[in-house]
Amino acid sequence: MISMALKCIVDLGVPDAISKSPEQPVSLSNLAAAIPLHPSKNDALRRLMRPLTHAGFFTTTAVLAGGEEAEDHYSLTTAGKLLLRGGPQSPFIEYKLFLDATTMTLWGMLSAWYLYSADAVPFEAGHDGASFWECMEKDPAQKKAFYETMVGDSKLVAGVLVSECREVFDGVESLVDVGGGTGTMAVAIARAFPKLNCTVFDLPHVVAGVKEKGGGDVENLHVVGGSMFEKIPPADAVLLKWILHDWDDEGCLKILKCCREAVAGDEEKKKKKGKVIIVVLTPKINLT
Numbered sequence: 385m386i387s388m389a390l391k392c393i394v395d396l397g398v399p400d401a402i403s404k405s406p407e408q409p410v411s412l413s414n415l416a417a418a419i420p421l422h423p424s425k426n427d428a429l430r431r432l433m434r435p436l437t438h439a440g441f442f443t444t445t446a447v448l449a450g451g452e453e454a455e456d457h458y459s460l461t462t463a464g465k466l467l468l469r470g471g472p473q474s475p476f477i478e479y480k481l482f483l484d485a486t487t488m489t490l491w492g493m494l495s496a497w498y499l500y501s502a503d504a505v506p507f508e509a510g511h512d513g514a515s516f517w518e519c520m521e522k523d524p525a526q527k528k529a530f531y532e533t534m535v536g537d538s539k540l541v542a543g544v545l546v547s548e549c550r551e552v553f554d555g556v557e558s559l560v561d562v563g564g565g566t567g568t569m570a571v572a573i574a575r576a577f578p579k580l581n582c583t584v585f586d587l588p589h590v591v592a593g594v595k596e597k598g599g600g601d602v603e604n605l606h607v608v609g610g611s612m613f614e615k616i617p618p619a620d621a622v623l624l625k626w627i628l629h630d631w632d633d634e635g636c637l638k639i640l641k642c643c644r645e646a647v648a649g650d651e652e653k654k655k656k657k658g659k660v661i662i663v664v665l666t667p668k669i670n671l672t
């Protein structure tokens with residue numbers, strides 16, 4: 385319910401409307417007037433805002449106006465600001481991918497998957513056995529939506545990684561971003577550490593054009609296409625951001641074994657210990 389309510393308020397442009405008044409909380413009536421809302425739906429908007437306020441995206445204060453009944457006034461929390469459209473580090477676009485009608489239909493198949501012994505996950509069952517990544521290659525619109533999502537998320541995470549976690553890169557001269565998508569993360573790391581040789585490694589159709597699209601001027605950025613289940617280019621460190629959650633234990637073990645080979649160093653140098661840097665989403669965050 386929270387997810388769908390979130391999709392609805394982002395579709396309606398509620399966070400953007402509130403952000404136009406950074407100093408003052410916005411009253412429900414002003415908010416309703418600022419978005420494309422049917423006049424009969426003002427109270428329905430209040431009801432929609434309530435669970436999302438409770439979930440930590442907004443704060444609310446009830447303000448008495450000239451002896452009349454108190455009216456709710458809203459401000460954005462830090463989490464709420466992530467919902468702003470087009471913000472330089474906004475992952476708001478993720479909602480489009482994860483809450484669109486096609487994706488939501490698949491959730492309806494989940495209970496059936498638990499009941500039967502079929503190997504295909506609901507996504508594959510709903511796509512004639514094709515994996516998410518296979519579908520992506522054949523569907524340019526879905527591929528575009530997916531990588532826009534990843535770019536938004538990577539901008540956010542890269543900003544934190546290169547400013548708050550710089551020590552992770554101490555002593556690292558070369559790094560491969562495994563499953564690095566269209567290169568946002570690798571470009572950010574390469575720019576922040578100009579002496580570090582940074583490689584974006586992903587499926588060939590994904591990395592095609594990375595240099596032309598955003599990394600053209602970054603000399604220490606390299607691009608390699610291939611499969612992380614076969615061979616990962618050698619480096620001092622490999623980065624896995626948003627990768628392991630996609631695979632079962634067997635798949636993760638294969639990837640991690642390839643990572644170990646990649647960072648093991650060659651026979652001649654037997655150099656310093658390699659690093660495997662894993663970035664995953666953890667469920668506990670402070671939303672306010």
Ligand SMILES: C[S@@+](CC[C@H](N)C(=O)[O-])C[C@H]1O[C@@H](n2cnc3c(N)ncnc32)[C@H](O)[C@@H]1O
Nearest residue numbers: 534538563564565586587590610611612625626
């Ligand atoms: C959830 S995305 C994460 C992308 C990127 N790390 C980020 O956080 O923005 C998973 C990535 O794994 C890549 N991938 C899937 N199968 C792969 C394979 N066999 N070899 C290399 N990359 C693969 C996908 O193309 C996709 O870019």
